[in-house]
Amino acid sequence: MGFFAAIGRGWKLSKLSFSVVKADPEILVYVLLMGTMSLATLSAMNAPFILQMDWAVMMTTDSITNEEVVAGLTSAGMAWYFAFYMLLSIIVVFWNSAIIANAHMRLSGGDPTFVYGVSKAFSRIHLIVIWGMISGTVGLLLKLIRNTNAREAKNPGLQILLSIITFVFEVAWWIMTFFMIPLMVVEGRSIRESMKEGKEMMLKTFGTNIASGLGIQVIAIFFGFLTVILAIAIGSAIQPVLGIVIGVIGIGLILMWVAAAETVSVAALYVFAKTGEMPQIYKDKGMNSFQFNV
Numbered sequence: 001m002g003f004f005a006a007i008g009r010g011w012k013l014s015k016l017s018f019s020v021v022k023a024d025p026e027i028l029v030y031v032l033l034m035g036t037m038s039l040a041t042l043s044a045m046n047a048p049f050i051l052q053m054d055w056a057v058m059m060t061t062d063s064i065t066n067e068e069v070v071a072g073l074t075s076a077g078m079a080w081y082f083a084f085y086m087l088l089s090i091i092v093v094f095w096n097s098a099i100i101a102n103a104h105m106r107l108s109g110g111d112p113t114f115v116y117g118v119s120k121a122f123s124r125i126h127l128i129v130i131w132g133m134i135s136g137t138v139g140l141l142l143k144l145i146r147n148t149n150a151r152e153a154k155n156p157g158l159q160i161l162l163s164i165i166t167f168v169f170e171v172a173w174w175i176m177t178f179f180m181i182p183l184m185v186v187e188g189r190s191i192r193e194s195m196k197e198g199k200e201m202m203l204k205t206f207g208t209n210i211a212s213g214l215g216i217q218v219i220a221i222f223f224g225f226l227t228v229i230l231a232i233a234i235g236s237a238i239q240p241v242l243g244i245v246i247g248v249i250g251i252g253l254i255l256m257w258v259a260a261a262e263t264v265s266v267a268a269l270y271v272f273a274k275t276g277e278m279p280q281i282y283k284d285k286g287m288n289s290f291q292f293n294v
Contacts, residue, residue, distance in 0.1 A: 017261040017264040027260045034096075041087055042084075057077055082140070089135055097124060100182050101121060131180060149162040176202070179194070179270055183197060227250035
């Protein structure tokens with residue numbers, strides 16, 4: 001009963017998070033800018049390897065096909081990849097910080113502007129850069145572990161062990177870092193203080209954090225399914241290209257909306273975990289209490 005009640009509360013919290021995004025559409029602009037800058041960074045990061053530039057990749061001749069293939073990355077190529085991976089992580093943390101700042105002001109009864117979130121993020125830029133590099137390094141290490149694990153097809157025992165270790169670490173990292181950005185941006189806490197307090201807050205709100213995330217994902221899947229059906233119908237009845245365009249735009253808008261709502265949800269959970277009360281905008285919509293434990 002407790003678990004399903006938490007799922008229900010998480011579903012309601014997710015719907016209220018969507019209402020905050022609706023009240024502050026500039027949050028969607030943050031997500032759009034984050035996506036655009038991330039795409040540009042990803043393109044620059046991978047361009048030397050896709051184009052097989054001499055300074056970035058080492059080439060060798062395949063013994064079977066006698067064709068040149070990529071044998072690995074040069075030192076310069078690895079440095080290039082690492083630098084842009086860090087930049088990508090910093091970009092994501094910066095715009096998530098802007099979203100958290102705006103959402104927190106809205107949840108606290110204020111009326112934030114587009115400039116407010118950006119200026120608040122810039123005021124914590126030293127923390128954002130440091131945290132972006134830390135989280136980016138951890139993400140890169142996990143990616144390397146997954147790639148190594150995928151190559152261990154001849155050793156299933158090692159594959160299972162690496163999968164278990166990776167999963168346990170990812171869960172532990174998620175618990176420790178869930179409230180990092182609100183603590184850094186809203187309170188100006190240091191990285192160490194944010195991680196320590198964030199872990200304690202997360203352990204108190206564990207069940208609801210999962211339920212809220214599931215609620216948002218369920219909403220995204222539902223509307224994503226409707227968008228795909230609509231795109232197929234339009235493509236079949238009118239013009240295939242039109243259907244594809246509508247589908248891509250629709251899915252893109254849903255992803256933007258969901259990314260914004262998930263970050264707002266973190267801000268709402270942060271407010272409740274710190275104050276023991278629901279944000280006023282949620283109270284106005286009939287959600288006066290929230291029990292976290294499952």
